[in-house]
Amino acid sequence: MLTLESKIFWQSTEEVARELLGKYLCRESQEGLVYGKIIETEAYLSEDDPACHSSRGITRRNTNMFGPPGKAYIYFIYGKYFCFNVVTGAEGTGEAVLVRAVEPIVGLDIMKQRRGSNLGRYHLASGPGKLCQAFAIDKSLDGHDLLEKPLYLADNSIEDDRMRIIATPRIGISAAQDKLLRFIVSGSKYLSRR
């Protein structure tokens, strides 16, 4: 496992969203190490994208979205859940990639405990709220540098998997539903939806 190189973040947001597929999300804590493979992402843009939190300017919630790329943007939603984003674009731009689903690889017992019920592996991190529970991601990590412990992105240079990536409309939004900005590893059993 190698920590990602920071240059990965200096591409367009759509490219980063594609690039993150197949990479690893790692979380260290007192309970132990947990990680999994990212298999579903969504891009949120600053131009012509009313579904993006930054579309109406900078607010208390989205401040970190306007910060430098490679940091976390984490927010609370629906009274219960957190969503985890990777900030993209130069400082002041206001773009990000939402990580929607992860294939659990290591630490499944810890994830089950955090999720609070006896769930099978396909349901541990198959959605933005679920993966934040499984990885113990909350507001305290908002703005965290994603090349540093305890929450970081990594690559596995040994692995050679050919994945087919397809683009679909984003999930759960009411604006800009026509844009194909959701990227998934086709055929994965760990997606939030097909």
Add this chain to the structure above:
DNA sequence: GTTAAGATCTGCT
């Protein structure tokens, strides 16, 4: 101060 909506999930039908 008040209100409406939300990048969701779970449980029930």
Add this chain to the structure above:
DNA sequence: GCAGATCTTAACG
């Protein structure tokens, strides 16, 4: 497949 939970956030007055 669908309704309800749940409460922060942001917009408005």
